Amino acid sequence: MNTRWIYILILLTIGIPIGFKLALPPARMPVAEKLFSVVDNVSNEKGVAFVAFDYGPGTSAENLPQSQVILEHLFRKRVPVFIFSLTPISEPFLRSVPEDVAKQLEKETGESWQYGKDWVNVGYRPGGGLFIQTLAKSPNIPEFLGKDVKGAPLSSYPISTRVSTIKDISFLGEFTGLVGMFQTYVQYFQADGYVPIFGHGCTSITIPEAYIYLDSGQLNGLLEGLAGAAWYSDLLRDKYKDREPDRALVSNTALGVAQLVVLGLVVLGNIVGWKQRR
Amino acid sequence: METATVVFAGIGTLAIFSFLIKENPFYRFFEHLFIGVAAGLLPILTIRNLLYPNVIGPLIGADIQVFPDGEIANPYNYWNLLFIIPLIFGLFYYAVFIPKVSWLSRLVIGISLGYSAGLSIKGFFAEMIPQVLGSFKPLVVPGSIGDSVNNSIFVITLLLVMYYFFCTFKGESTAHNGARYTGRLLLMVCFGAFFGSTVMARMALLVERIQFLVGEWWTAIF
Amino acid sequence: MNKEIIIRLFTFFAGLYFVVEFILPKEINEEIGLVNIHESVSYGFLAIGAMAFGLGIINLIRIHGSKIIFLQKGAFYSLVLLLGFFSMTFFAIGDWKLNMESSKRAASIGLLQKFAEKVETTDKLELLKLEMKKIPELRDRADSLATLEDANKSSIIFQEASQKVVNEETSSWIKDGYNFLNKGVFVPLGAAMFSLLGFYIAAAAYRAFRVKSLEASLMMIAAVLVVCGQTSFTLMIWEGFSPIRNWLLQVPNSAAFRGIAIGAGVAGLVLAFRMWFSIESGSFGRKK
Structure with a gap:
């Protein structure tokens, strides 16, 4: 079979379910449920959440919906969030994701979410592990971070009054598809024996790798690729009845069809190969 | 502007997809544009988010403020002058372009390697100790046959895979070869899970792009 | 001293700091003062690493610039690449500058807040009100500070004004250009490539x-x-x-x-030790 026929087949396989907005219920993801209950139990009385968007356009198809649902959940619970990244390619997402989530929630609930009070964008921070371990050990995190992306001192925002040391960080969320990035947090985001509750959103490729950290307890919950985001989105809709369905369900359905077609191609390729050998 | 952005993004996406037919000028134009734009982002972000606010700003006293009555709100901290040292060391990177002093660039690369190595020693223990401890699972869990079986499979798999990796010597013993072969088979199960996951990840990227073309882009055009 | 030995010494001492800081108990770290200087030392190392950002730019401009100047094969695509590079640099700097302006206004409001908190005389209160009237977001609130106590407890007025400044939606062609390059080029083309x-x-x-x-x-x-x-x-x-x-x-x-x-x-641990003790020769240019 000519390779181009395979390309056309894949285009149609994905395009048809999307064109017809076919949305099937997502598969149940126990580890995403675990993360949901972890985020649901984060206190909004004190402390803050730190959420790292360590992804760029190359993995945004999976990491973007993940970061959207987690941020939405934290916003709904009124947990203030510091957003940052260890990779410069995340710059567009650091700005747009919280703004989009806040707008969507404002439309749905009529309440308001404000920059500086409900979230702050600390931006891209170079230095990887060195930056993370210094942040974790800092006696005054807003002072250490200095300024936000707008160039304003973090201490000028109300959100900064809720955090001084790592012990005030009640939840750490991290989304990435980059090799070694997630391990940076496992290794260095801790001080004096304290590790915040840690939730991770990985791309499908790194699912098998991420499971070893769940088993060892270094990770408290996991979103597995797009399927994890779709299931989390479903859980949010169960809890918040007025929530409008997002497009993760349609994407997940199209993805399911495409996966089955790829498996079908493996089988077909083997049959053809076997016939040729005979 | 919003519409123009969406339309341009769609044209660019189609240009990249045109590579599937064969390499063509349309593809190469957008490929080079992407590389240029991506390369332009990093230096500014490094200066904006790290060098200026945390190093150069404090060094030149950019944040010194004066109250309306003339009193200085935050006097200059003379320790900040020490930031000159890392900046000078940082400039050594550029010695690579001057043959006479190019060895200085190796000096600063050495510093970077040194601190990365020092940090990763700490990182190893922080990451691996819980991993090793998490592997000591009870083989018999009273009252739960399922957990006992799972823990046993876990420990045996782990040991056999590690044996496969570490004991790479050739041996005549059936036990040695059998253990290595079983370790190899178990690794294949792990790689199978990886393959299945990889298919999902790659397809997810494609789904997102097609969703953009069929949804936002189509609506913006028609 | 031999250049190679100097490089090895710097490599060793750069790593030694983090190893010592990790191995020593917190109490001893506090006693010898490592805790107090840790942030500054880390920023120093971060700054050293970050200073390398220009290397890529210089190489990019050298390679593609020479292609354009000497009209070599692919000169047009090199021109496109450099146009993309310079336009992103231009708009990113422009966006930064716009943000700096609003953050400066927010910082001056923050300064007045600090001043208000410590105002002790009526002269200074009048001075504060005068300064408040110069700032559009505070102009209407200046007269609400009738007494020294009002001023000392007026943080909320300044915080609200600061929030207003920071959350202000500004539209300009610079922001539009920056958004276009991000949402119209960088994100969609990157996603399409992958x-x-x-x-x-x-x-x-x-x-x-x-x-x-x-x-x-x-x-x-x-x-x-x-x-x-x-x-x-x-x-x-x-x-x-x-x-x-x-x-x-x-x-x-x-x-x-x-x-x-x-x-x-x-x-990885073995490799880290080899790098720390400069056993890896490649990085130091030692000839075989």
Whole structure:
């Protein structure tokens, strides 16, 4: 079979379910449920959440919906969030994701979410592990971070009054598809024996790798690729009845069809190969 | 502007997809544009988010403020002058372009390697100790046959895979070869899970792009 | 002193700081003052690393600039690349400058807040009000500070004004340009580049994945179970795929991958020691 026929087949396989907005219920993801209950139990009385968007356009198809649902959940619970990244390619997402989530929630609930009070964008921070371990050990995190992306001192925002040391960080969320990035947090985001509750959103490729950290307890919950985001989105809709369905369900359905077609191609390729050998 | 952005993004996406037919000028134009734009982002972000606010700003006293009555709100901290040292060391990177002093660039690369190595020693223990401890699972869990079986499979798999990796010597013993072969088979199960996951990840990227073309882009055009 | 020895010494001492800081108990770190200087030292190291940002730019401009000047093959594409590079640099700096202006206004409001908190005389109160009237967001609130006590407890007025300034939606062609390059070029083209892999993996699945041995069969079975366990269609046929997938990932996969991770971790540790003690020769340009 000519390779181009395979390309056309894949285009149609994905395009048809999307064109017809076919949305099937997502598969149940126990580890995403675990993360949901972890985020649901984060206190909004004190402390803050730190959420790292360590992804760029190359993995945004999976990491973007993940970061959207987690941020939405934290916003709904009124947990203030510091957003940052260890990779410069995340710059567009650091700005747009919280703004989009806040707008969507404002439309749905009529309440308001404000920059500086409900979230702050600390931006891209170079230095990887060195930056993370210094942040974790800092006696005054807003002072250490200095300024936000707008160039304003973090201490000028109300959100900064809720955090001084790592012990005030009640939840750490991290989304990435980059090799070694997630391990940076496992290794260095801790001080004096304290590790915040840690939730991770990985791309499908790194699912098998991420499971070893769940088993060892270094990770408290996991979103597995797009399927994890779709299931989390479903859980949010169960809890918040007025929530409008997002497009993760349609994407997940199209993805399911495409996966089955790829498996079908493996089988077909083997049959053809076997016939040729005979 | 919003519409123009969406339309341009769609044209660019189609240009990249045109590579599937064969390499063509349309593809190469957008490929080079992407590389240029991506390369332009990093230096500014490094200066904006790290060098200026945390190093150069404090060094030149950019944040010194004066109250309306003339009193200085935050006097200059003379320790900040020490930031000159890392900046000078940082400039050594550029010695690579001057043959006479190019060895200085190796000096600063050495510093970077040194601190990365020092940090990763700490990182190893922080990451691996819980991993090793998490592997000591009870083989018999009273009252739960399922957990006992799972823990046993876990420990045996782990040991056999590690044996496969570490004991790479050739041996005549059936036990040695059998253990290595079983370790190899178990690794294949792990790689199978990886393959299945990889298919999902790659397809997810494609789904997102097609969703953009069929949804936002189509609506913006028609 | 030999240049190579100088390089080795710097490499060793750069690593030594972090090893010592890690090994020593917190109390001793506090006693010898490492805790107090840790942030500044880290920023120093971060600054050293960050200063390398220009190397890429210089190389990019040298290679593509010379192609354009000497009209070599691909000069047009080099021009496109440099145009993309300079336009992103221009708009990113412009965006930064716009943000700086609003943050400066917010900072001056923050300064007045600090001043208000410590105002002790009526002269200074009048001075504060005068300064407040110069700032549009505070102009109307200046007269609400009638007494010294009012001023000392007026933080909320300034915080609200600061929030207003920071959240102000400013529109300009610079911001539009920056958004266009991000949302119209960087994100969609990056995503499209990577999504090509979706087509290739489908073609490879047909052409290259041959189930000819026990190893390949095991791999195939595991892959099918993982995919079927999280696909809505297959779960509609049989729900049992889901627990099988989860078990596969949690037990045999986790165990096998942990074996790989421990092996790689030990290798990484050895490499770290080799780098720290400059046993790796490549980085130091030593001739063979």
